[in-house]
Amino acid sequence: MSNLPLNIPPNLKLTQEQFTLLAAANRDVQLELTATGELIIMPPTGGNTGKRNIDIEGQLWFWNRQTKLGVAFNSSTAFLLPNGAERSPDAAWVSQARWDNLQPEEQDSFPPLCPDFLIELRSKSDNMEPLRKKMQEYIDNGLLLGWLIDTKNKKVEIYRPHQPIEVLNNPTSLSGEDVLPGFVLDLQVVFS
Numbered sequence: 001m002s003n004l005p006l007n008i009p010p011n012l013k014l015t016q017e018q019f020t021l022l023a024a025a026n027r028d029v030q031l032e033l034t035a036t037g038e039l040i041i042m043p044p045t046g047g048n049t050g051k052r053n054i055d056i057e058g059q060l061w062f063w064n065r066q067t068k069l070g071v072a073f074n075s076s077t078a079f080l081l082p083n084g085a086e087r088s089p090d091a092a093w094v095s096q097a098r099w100d101n102l103q104p105e106e107q108d109s110f111p112p113l114c115p116d117f118l119i120e121l122r123s124k125s126d127n128m129e130p131l132r133k134k135m136q137e138y139i140d141n142g143l144l145l146g147w148l149i150d151t152k153n154k155k156v157e158i159y160r161p162h163q164p165i166e167v168l169n170n171p172t173s174l175s176g177e178d179v180l181p182g183f184v185l186d187l188q189v190v191f192s
Contacts, residue, residue: 019086020109023078030076035083035137049123052151052190056119057091063176063183070095070116080112081141087134089118093180114141117179121190122150135159145179154191 019033032040045053057074064072073092080086092115099107106112118138120131128150135148139159146159156174158166168174170191176183 016080016084016086016110030088031086032078032088033084033086035081035085045123049121052121053090055189056121056149056185059185060091060093060119060183063180064093067182068096069181071099073115078110079115080110081114081137083137083141085137085141086110087138089115089138090121092118114138114143116144117146117176118143119147119149119185122148122152124152132157145177147174147185149187149190151191156187 019031023031030041034040053075057072061072064070071094073089073094075088075090077092078086078088079092094111094113094115098113098116099111102111102113115138120135122128122131128148131148135143135146135157136159138146139161143159144161148157148159150156154170156168156171158168158174160166172186172188174185174187176185
């Protein structure tokens with residue numbers, strides 16, 4: 001199962017309000033909207049991808065629960081990026097100060113910001129090129145640190161602003177660096 005793009009004709013643009021209504025009316029379907037107006041319907045994950053996602057989300061949540069430095073999000077959360085795209089990373093984190101700067105109604109809807117940190121996990125059927133473009137879009141919209149985890153090849157691509165992409169082969173863990181101080185993602189379960 002791969003993502004299914006649904007092109008919206010140029011004369012039929014979805015507004016943010018319409019996208020929000022469409023997403024609310026189809027809660028069983030994960031949707032994203034690109035900056036160019038392409039609606040992407042993402043199928044449910046398989047068992048192994050779901051297992052990996054919850055492990056990654058759990059590790060991030062537990063670290064954040066201990067440090068209380070920000071807010072962690074799961075793959076069901078869509079963010080309204082500065083370029084107008086509405087994206088749902090597999091796991092994300094926003095610093096407490098940036099979260100607190102949002103109005104309550106912005107926190108309740110698709111938060112209008114790019115996460116400080118996020119993870120995209122390659123599903124077995126995913127093509128890497130669209131994921132790489134998505135990671136670059138995040139960087140272009142203010143992401144400070146991002147990990148594209150390729151379980152199929154046991155590789156991780158690390159994205160940072162104004163730096164070349166770093167590729168790690170079969171790492172056992174990843175450091176949150178100065179964005180997530182003290183966070184270490186254990187990849188042994190993710191790669192198994």
